[in-house]
Amino acid sequence: MSADWDAVLLAYLHDPPDKALDIPGHVERAGRYAEAARNEPVESSQLQNLADSLASQVERLPAPHWRILTVAPQNGALTIFHPLSAQRRDLKVGTIDQAWVIQHVRNLTQGLNDSRRQFLVLWRFFLERLADADHPWYAHLPADTRTPDHTIWHHLDITSGLQATEDTHGRALLAFALGPVQRFIEAARTVRDLWSGSMILSWLAFRAMRPILEQFGPTAFIYPALRGIPLVDLWLRQPKLLGESKVPLPGVKQRRAPSLPHRFLALVPWGANGAKAKALAIECQQAAKEAVRELADAVHGVLDQPLSGLCAHWDRRWQHQVENYFSFAAAVVPLGGSAEEVDTRLADLLAGQSSFAEAFPEAEAVRNLARAIPPNQQPGYPQDHAGRWQYQVELVQRSLAAHRTIRHVPPNPAITPGERFPQKCTLLGSFEQMGPDDLSASRQFWDMAAEKVNIHGVRIRPREGLCAVALMKRFAGPALLAKELQISPDDLRFPDTWTVAAAEWLRQAGIDPDQVRKQHRDWNGCWLHWPTPNYDSEETAPCPEPLFRLIQKAKEQHGKPPIYYAILKLDGDNLGGWLRGENSPKVREVMHPDLVRYYEGLGAHTKAGLDAKRPVGPALHAAISTALTNFALHVVPDVVAKHHGTVIYSGGDDTLALLPVSTVLACVRKLQQIYTSDWYTHNGREYLMMGWRATLSGGIVLVHATDNLRLALQDARAAEHQAKEAGRDALAITVRRRSGEHTTAVCPWTFVERVQDWVNAFLQGASDRWAYHLYAERQTLTALPPEAIQAEMRRQLQRAEQPTPRLIPPDQLLKTFQQLRDSAVEVNGASRRRFASPGEALENFLTLCQSASFLARGRDE
Known part of the structure; x- marks a missing residue:
């Protein structure tokens, strides 16, 4: 079971990247570029395929035949729209240079004599080579100039993915997720433990992808976007694929950063009664399980020699624990069947309605745009498909969620009568320690292990007692991951928390x-x-x-x-809503103005379709995935490094990093600004970001270098959750003082700069006593009128010793408080205050002031 790679290659080249610059001549150019790739003649009929028609149906908004309405460059520019924010942009473009494109195709495919390898090298590098410093616009050329909210590259990816998974019984969506995630990552005593847990999950996800990747290629994946992912590049460097001469080795920092999420969504063949899709789901699960065994065997191999001398049967619970920790869930949903059957099934399963129109009225309104086009102006393929793709994706995700609720309960290991029950693992309390069961013998075993075990600098710490999974996590780097990532074990050193703080x-x-x-x-x-x-x-x-x-x-x-450091956790808001189309712009906002005028000219009955939300197709899902991958690969590592931090993981919208308290605010604000921008320029390339309609929530916890890392991580997650509970699109800052006092304040993103101003003022000598005085009086102040609260704030600041009133002007402070108290958020389309009461706003404001003082000191005194 594998793709027809020659057909996949031709599907990828069926449209030339420069199609939008000259639509009438695009078929001829596509043939020339395909001939350059295959080094043999290509007939135009070979470039015609059903996958292109299917991709066009599910990706594009309804439009008349291009001969009725064509949009070409005007004054050297094309109108394009950001796929998620709908921000309009006049893209400056150059002219077509066929010889230049052909030379790039030949350079890339030179020495590759089979279609699979030719396809892989073009998928990986064609975009990168064309969108150089002199031609950056190549990266943004639209697939359809009339609905220019997705690129030709996304269309080519989807077309080749559909072609690769072609099957007489239709295709299916396969969703996969592994776990546990947070519990496994947070079981950490050191920064290395933290990284190792993240890297293991990223590597396991990649190994689960391999059956689909090897049989159907990278374009079979809808999410995540794989172009540029270091693990994928390492896979491509195999001699049987592209080899080391074709694929540059990613940098050490890139290879070391976990950048794959723990879940994926892919296109696969359905097969008779779903046999192929179900078999692939099992293959993915088995591949992940085999990877766990491989990792466990490698770690066992490096530990057995030093530990077996201390206890002959130190590992008797090893296999049971390794096999019963991770879970791998997969679900498949068919894409085949007649349009009517699929629509009826989706309406019934997702909304409990008998018809698609009743269940999904906005999608139906978009379908009516297609029906409004006069028959003699319609293209050669049906266009009344709006919503079908996104609701099929929702169905498979719901199915996966249902699978994940059924959790395997591992059997307890047999305990013979009179035998002592072994001690629990100090990192993963649900499993028992390796080694002897007797308490004194166990303590002696682990004391000796702490002295004897040293694998490339990785040790067992005093007073630790670890289970198989914790040992696998601790020693994964030197035992296997360093080899898998093709880096030296010495490159897997991570700063301790003291060093992060300083x-x-x-x-x-x-x-x-x-x-x-x-x-x-x-x-x-x-x-x-x-x-x-x-x-x-x-x-x-x-x-x-x-x-x-x-x-x-x-x-x-x-x-x-400084003796305190910062844990930063970021998470994109309502990503599921983006995938379901809940946050999509209106249809009219992403249509070329000429097409909007065309529909308006057909009559008032098209208004509902133009005002409906843009249905999500695979190209839009690809755009979301691309934006998240770009953020993980090209933004987070660079920004965190510039602020002297350490990335633990960056898997799209989910980020975890450790930073000095002195730089964390500037770092998090920069990350938030880039995430919500439309484009990000890095090393001469423009990268798609999530856009201004997207929001991000974050949690920061300031923690002492000796504090329990697991508890601090839980506080970081709780802070992020508190930011989401306060309306999302905000940052929550928690201070874990050694005294035991923990405080948290929510800070909307627009106030981060003001908090940074306070930090700078405290660094320059401003006193924070006024903030503590006000905080002590907060219950009394809450009962007073706003004017009285402001008067007391002014009095406390004015009586503070210089330079406090100069560095923190009372009028400016009062204005900031008023803005924070009046700040509002959008919840379910309605505006509400971010803070439930004036008292809550006051306490939050004063806590922010105290947190700024703590950020300036970086220590308790």
Whole structure:
């Protein structure tokens, strides 16, 4: 069961990338480009395929035949719309240069003598080569100039994906998800544990994709977008595919960053009674399970020699735990059947209605646009398909969610009568520790293991007792992932939390932990806070004397290093709504004005269709996926690195990073601004982003370097959840003080700059006593009229010692409070205040002021 790769290649080349520049001549150009790829003549009939017609049906809005209405470049520009925000843009374009395009095709396919490899190299690099610094517009050329809200590249991807999965019994959607996710990631004692959990999930997701990827290619995937993903590039570098000469090795930072989400959606053949789709779902699940076994065997292999000498049967529960931790769910839904049958089934299953029109009136209104076109002006394929794709996607996602609610309960390991029940894992409390069951013997085993086990610098920490899954997570990097990612185990070193906290301070002091490690063969961030070189040498190696003197000198010049760091968690808002079309712009907003005028000229009955939400087709799903992949690959690593942070994972809309408290606000604001922009320029290329209609919610937790990382991660997730509960599109900041006091404040994105201004004021010497005085009086203040509250705020600030009133002007502070109190959010189409009461707004505001003071100090005192 595999694709007809020659047909897939021709489907990918059936339209030339420059089609929009000259539509009448596009078939001839497509033939020339295809001949250059295959190095043999190509007839125009070979470029005609049913997949193109299907892709056009499900992607595009209804329009008359292009001979009735053609939109060509005007004054060297094409009108295009951002697919999600509907922002109009006049794209400056050049002229067609067939010889230049042909040369690129030949350069890419040179030496590749089979259609599969030719297709793969063009899929991966054709767009990248054409959209160079002199021709960036190639990346944005539309598939249809009349509904120019998706690119020709998305159309080519979808067409070739449909062709690859062609089947006499139709196609299907296959949805897959693995778990657990948060619970597995958060079971972490160190930054390396945190990264390892994220990377394992990303790698397992990729291994689950492999059966579909190898049989039907990357364009079979609707989500996530795979072009440029490092794991995919490493796969392409295999000699049997493109090889190392064709695919550059991604950088170490790119390979080290987990960038695949834990779920995917793909097109697959359906087969007789769904046999092929169901078999592929099982293959994906089995591939993921095999990957778990492979990882477990590799970790067991590096641990068995040191641990078997301490306990002969240290691993007797190993296999049971490995096989019963991860879950892999898959669901398939057929795309075949007559249009009427599919519509009726969707209406019944998703809305409990007997007809599509009753169930989905907006989609029906768009279908009526197609029916309004006079018969002699209609194209050669049906266009009354609006909504069918997006509701089929919704159906398979609901089916997957139902599968995931059925959870496997692993059997308890057998305990013989009189046998002691083993101790629980200190990281994953649901599983038992490896080693002896007896408490004293177990403690002795793990104490010895902490001394004896050292795999490329990865150790078992004192007082730990780990299960098989925790050991697999801890040692995955040196045991297998380094090899899989083609990087040295030394490149899998991660800064400890002390070092994360002091990253900006270290830069100012001119101390490079990597250089210290090379010179002294060790580095530990806690040395920055030791009063003597041997302060805690029982737990940690002593600090080298020359380095200790350098640290003391740096403290004299720059003050004490920060001891708190920030955990940043970001999540795109209502991504499911985007995929379901709930957030789509109106149809008229993404149609070329000429086409809007055409429909308006047909009569008032077209108004409902023009005002309906734009139905989501595979090209729009591809645009969402592309935007999220671009954010993960080209934005997050770069922005976090510039703010001296460490990326833990970046899987599209979901991001986790560790940063110094001094840079976290600037970093998160930059990430939010780029995520909600239409385009992002990086290294001379423009990348699609989610656009201004999209929103992002985030959580920041400021945590002491010695605090429990698992609990701090839970607080970061809780902060992000609180931002969403407060209306989304906001940032929640939690401060975990060592005293035990934890405070959280919600900050709308437009107020982040003001909070940063307060941070700067506190750094310049402003006092924060006024904020604490006001906070202590908050219950009394809440009962007062607004004028009295403002008067007390003004009084407290004016009586504060200089330079406080100068750096934090009372009038400006009062204005900010008023704006925050009056801030509103859109919820279900209605506007409401972000804070439920004036008292809640006041407490949130004062907590923000205190948090700004804490951000400036980076420590308790």
